Amino acid sequence: MAVYTEVPEDALAAFLEGYDIGRPVACHGIAEGVENSNFLLKTTQATFILTLYERRVNPDELPWFLGLMQYLARHGLSCPLPVADRQGRTLRTLCGRPAAITTFLPGGWLRQVSVDMCAQVGDALARLHLLGEGYVAERPNSMGPQAWTDLLQACRAGGDDVRPGLVRTIGETLARVLPAWPGTGNNPSLPRGQIHADLFPDNVFFRDGRLSGIIDFYFACTDWYAYDLAITINAWCFDDDIRFVPARARAMVEAYRRVRPLEDAEDVALATLATGAAIRFTLTRLYDWINTPVDALVTRKDPLDYLARMEFFASRMDEGFL
Ligand SMILES: Nc1ncnc2c1ncn2[C@@H]1O[C@H](COP(=O)(O)OP(=O)(O)O)[C@@H](O)[C@H]1O
Numbered sequence: 001m002a003v004y005t006e007v008p009e010d011a012l013a014a015f016l017e018g019y020d021i022g023r024p025v026a027c028h029g030i031a032e033g034v035e036n037s038n039f040l041l042k043t044t045q046a047t048f049i050l051t052l053y054e055r056r057v058n059p060d061e062l063p064w065f066l067g068l069m070q071y072l073a074r075h076g077l078s079c080p081l082p083v084a085d086r087q088g089r090t091l092r093t094l095c096g097r098p099a100a101i102t103t104f105l106p107g108g109w110l111r112q113v114s115v116d117m118c119a120q121v122g123d124a125l126a127r128l129h130l131l132g133e134g135y136v137a138e139r140p141n142s143m144g145p146q147a148w149t150d151l152l153q154a155c156r157a158g159g160d161d162v163r164p165g166l167v168r169t170i171g172e173t174l175a176r177v178l179p180a181w182p183g184t185g186n187n188p189s190l191p192r193g194q195i196h197a198d199l200f201p202d203n204v205f206f207r208d209g210r211l212s213g214i215i216d217f218y219f220a221c222t223d224w225y226a227y228d229l230a231i232t233i234n235a236w237c238f239d240d241d242i243r244f245v246p247a248r249a250r251a252m253v254e255a256y257r258r259v260r261p262l263e264d265a266e267d268v269a270l271a272t273l274a275t276g277a278a279i280r281f282t283l284t285r286l287y288d289w290i291n292t293p294v295d296a297l298v299t300r301k302d303p304l305d306y307l308a309r310m311e312f313f314a315s316r317m318d319e320g321f322l
């Protein structure tokens with residue numbers, strides 16, 4: 001359940017007076033999601049999503065995220081469009097939290113992943129990368145490799161209670177990945193731009209078998225495009241027993257290439273990037289696992305699912321995995 005802040009009816013009605021989107025008819029908290037409070041908001045005009053920003057998101061960065069979504073939506077990507085109030089502001093305050101209203105996307109996310117869905121996701125990811133080239137403001141990746149050492153340090157007390165030797169295992173892989181990371185030492189830089197950085201199945205909607213929208217841009221940042229592809233392969237290309245499914249990854253990468261061909265250096269770096277992506281999600285999940293009370297509103301995600309991915313990709317860092 002991810003509703004951290006309740007919104008009283010009178011506060012909502014007063015808030016909506018600043019917009020030209022009709023009067024509130026219903027507003028229900030949405031159980032899914034972990035970072036923010038999300039509400040399904042029905043007005044006399046249409047259905048919207050109301051988000052109150054709670055965790056991890058730095059309020060100073062919200063204009064960048066909302067600006068990116070606005071840019072992508074206006075240029076043809078099916079993603080939530082932030083709605084401006086009567087004074088042209090997309091970012092407001094409600095119940096003491098930064099808040100925004102965005103358009104509602106039809107469809108829903110699917111728990112059962114297929115090879116065809118992976119191809120559609122690869123295609124959409126490449127389109128997102130190309131479209132994002134027109135949005136020039138940069139946001140450094142706050143969850144990139146420079147954050148991982150500190151995160152691992154923060155997990156030292158408690159990490160080995162999750163699994164004995166866990167902190168050391170992650171540390172050893174990190175020590176291989178960091179010197180191999182693109183743009184460091186003699187490693188070539190890669191094409192870079194705006195990336196989603198969290199394109200997991202629960203952030204991609206399908207309708208009648210076709211990809212209908214992408215949500216949740218609050219980890220988006222400016223980084224290597226191939227790193228985004230590596231994150232997405234991590235999230236989509238393993239089965240329920242955390243075994244790599246090569247057909248999914250090949251379908252995703254081939255569909256991606258058809259829209260945005262990969263350079264040789266991106267192909268070479270992909271296994272290192274995928275290992276790094278698995279480290280990133282192992283660490284953030286582990287940090288949350290240790291620091292979220294068991295009775296909290298949020299369901300903690302299992303860090304060991306990503307540890308298994310990390311071990312798989314680390315074993316393929318030299319020869320590749322496709
Ligand atoms: N624009 C949207 N259109 C339709 N549903 C949405 C939209 N944005 C969010 N949702 C719903 O809210 C849920 C949580 O959204 P998400 O952005 O993933 O939250 P969080 O940032 O807290 O992780 C989604 O799984 C979806 O059900």
Ligand SMILES: N[C@@H](CCOP(=O)(O)O)C(=O)O
Nearest residue numbers: 033034035198200281285301
């Ligand atoms: N996708 C991440 C967690 C981020 O949660 P989201 O609900 O904002 O996508 C993970 O699975 O660890």
